[in-house]
Amino acid sequence: MEPGGQLNIQHLLEQAQRMQAQLMSAQQELAEAEVTGTSGGGLVTATVNGQGEVTKLVIDPKAIDVDDPAETAETVADLVLAAIRDAERAAAELQRQKMGPLAEGLAGGLPGLPGLPGM
Template sequence: MLKGLGQLGDMAKMMKQAQEMQAKVMQLQEDLKTLMVTGESGAGLVKATCTAKGELKGLDIDPSIFVPSEKEVAEDLILAAIKDAQAKAEARSAEEMGKITEELGLPADMKLPF
């Protein structure tokens, strides 16, 4: 297409790659909204589910933790499960972004989107 145009051909190629990268990042941002991860605490007594973007979507709590004298323990377990789910969401998001940067031949530690 732009053979023989030297740097103009390279520039056109770079622009096309940038557009492809932008489209992939935008698609991934949408995908992260539906990708679910689950964190847990208390050996599975409390489970928190959130999107890979970190939005809490659900809690599953074993009724055995609802002992009035153990209120603080239940609160700690719930908080720990939510934090675990959010940490897993962040890791999953970074993993998915890493796949895009690798696919595009960019450095693995490059942060996207810019």
């Protein structure tokens, strides 16, 4: 509250607009970012964007045993899943890094309005 009991609505609106701009910027950075995950000592590499969407998958030919196609298929499937999970973990960490400070700011509420959660 401002002296005299008046809220500075203009200040609150400016603060909300800054927070919205920061959020949009962080979301754009996440959409453009890429992280990778690997499995099998690098036999499989999965690339995901900062939002966790798989954008690329590379399987090293060394992962394939032509003498045992059934076993190879099962092994490659397991390695692909493990690489994707590793990449998703990295994407989640990136999301925490980019969005965490914004979430902390919102959790503190807006100055001048104790007890009122952020926007």
